[in-house]
Amino acid sequence: MINKKADIFQLIVLLVILFIAAITGILFLALSNQVTQTYEDTGLLNDTAIGQEFNDMMQDTGPKSTDYMVFMLFCGGVIGLMISASKTNFSPTIFFLFLLLLIITIFIASGMVNIYSGFAQQATLVNEANQLVLTGFLFSKYTPLLITVLGGILMLIMWSKTGGDIIT
Numbered sequence: 001m002i003n004k005k006a007d008i009f010q011l012i013v014l015l016v017i018l019f020i021a022a023i024t025g026i027l028f029l030a031l032s033n034q035v036t037q038t039y040e041d042t043g044l045l046n047d048t049a050i051g052q053e054f055n056d057m058m059q060d061t062g063p064k065s066t067d068y069m070v071f072m073l074f075c076g077g078v079i080g081l082m083i084s085a086s087k088t089n090f091s092p093t094i095f096f097l098f099l100l101l102l103i104i105t106i107f108i109a110s111g112m113v114n115i116y117s118g119f120a121q122q123a124t125l126v127n128e129a130n131q132l133v134l135t136g137f138l139f140s141k142y143t144p145l146l147i148t149v150l151g152g153i154l155m156l157i158m159w160s161k162t163g164g165d166i167i168t
Helices: 008-042 049-086 092-120 126-131 133-138 143-160
Strands: none
Touching: 008 049, 008 092, 008 126, 008 133, 008 143, 049 126, 049 133, 049 143, 092 126, 092 143, 126 133
């Protein structure tokens, strides 16, 4: 694990992890909203103040917690990529290969945006998707641009520093 360094494949792994977290988050948010709405509609928790308070708290904090989870996962992944890219010592001769893999990553990102927007525009998930503002931004039409900028920054960091220049 000590010799594990940053490369363009870790950008793809970050993208896949974010995609899985976003899809899982929106599905679990829809499920929890349906359960709390059922409790509210049937009146099962109307007799107890604690039950009603818990139901209200779940409806208020569920979307924010899901949204922040995906966004903080993205921020942590980007910071991890930057740190591991600063430890990398690459040769400029593989610049073309890195650029080619970055283009493939951009195409993968655009495909994931289409899949996420397909999930988010379903009739049963549209209310939950509208509540996830940060997740919606991460998987919006600007995601390929965001990945391009992130890949460019990773390239700059990888080729501007050598392994001996970093103080450990």
